[in-house]
Amino acid sequence: MKIVKNKTKLKIPVAEVTLSKKETDFITEVLTIELESKGGIGLAINQLEDNSGLPVTGRACILNVIDPLVLINPKIVKRSTDNIVYGEQCLSDDKSMKKPIKTVRSKRVTVECDNLGTVEFGPTQMIWNTKDEFFNDQGMLECACVQHEIDHLDGILMTDSSRKYTTTVTAGYKYGRNERVMVKLPDGSTEFMKYKKAVPMLDTGCEIM
Numbered sequence: 001m002k003i004v005k006n007k008t009k010l011k012i013p014v015a016e017v018t019l020s021k022k023e024t025d026f027i028t029e030v031l032t033i034e035l036e037s038k039g040g041i042g043l044a045i046n047q048l049e050d051n052s053g054l055p056v057t058g059r060a061c062i063l064n065v066i067d068p069l070v071l072i073n074p075k076i077v078k079r080s081t082d083n084i085v086y087g088e089q090c091l092s093d094d095k096s097m098k099k100p101i102k103t104v105r106s107k108r109v110t111v112e113c114d115n116l117g118t119v120e121f122g123p124t125q126m127i128w129n130t131k132d133e134f135f136n137d138q139g140m141l142e143c144a145c146v147q148h149e150i151d152h153l154d155g156i157l158m159t160d161s162s163r164k165y166t167t168t169v170t171a172g173y174k175y176g177r178n179e180r181v182m183v184k185l186p187d188g189s190t191e192f193m194k195y196k197k198a199v200p201m202l203d204t205g206c207e208i209m
Contacts (some may be wrong), residue, residue, distance in 0.1 A: 001030070001034055001049065001056070002051065003038060003047055003048065004047050004048065004092055005092050005094070007157065009046075010047070010092060010152065010157060011157070012046070013155035014045065014046050014155075015059065016075075019058055019072060019114070024072055024115065027045060027056070027060045027072070028060075028070045030048070030056060031061070031070055032062060032068065032070070040089075040091050041063065041145055042061065042062065042064070042065075042146075042148060043061065043062050043091065043149065044060075044061040044152035044153050045057075045058055045059065045061060046152060059072070060072050060074075061074060061153060063142060063145050063146055063149065065138055065141050065145055066139070069116070071111065071113040071115070071119075071146070072113050072115040073113055074112070074113040074153070075111065075150065076109050076111055076147070076150055078110035079108070079110075080106050080122070082106075082107045083105060083106055083107060084105055084140070084182070085102055085103070085104060085165050086103050086104075086105050086140075086144045087102055087103075088100055088102075088103050088144065088148055088158050090148070090157075092152075093157075093158075101158050101159060101164060103148075103163050103164060103165055104163065104165050105144045105147050107140075108121065108122035108123070109121050109122070109143060109147060111146060121143040121146050122143050123139045123143065124138060124139035128180070128192050129192060131182075131190045131191065133192075134182070176195065177195055177196040178195070179194065180193065180194060180195075181193065181195050181198055181208050182208070183198045183208055184208075195208075
């Protein structure tokens, strides 16, 4: 099967449908095989079409971060109020495979789906002291991944203004003095520090992410 890269097609939301066990097993097999062959960590069913251009039907996605998870008719029913900035790639976006796109994602989400019931996604660690701890947090990666794939099913792309990170995204949010924030330093690297320490650095070319 081919990966859909046409944005017009990707913008079409996938509606929930009741699937039989046979249909569920078929979709699970297709997603598992295609994700393994394409080499990603997540895939939504509407990213696939056969060689004639016909899409695979059904609302489902697969994640393979901590353990392989196929979600049938998933929907996000709860999001945390705190967000993180994450660098994402997408098999449907060739440019992102060379240079990840910065997105804004909820730190925790609760997902409901037909086959697994209610599933909670979120970081493995309570706080991150370094950028290495942040990017090595598999729970956070899985949480960002599930949001990315369900967005696909809802016809939302990571390059949409509602998802892509901009310097104005955090406007209006009130940080606590001791709240840890990710700061982009003038050399392009990132570091976690308390907000009260980050504020004086904004005049030196640093940026709260």
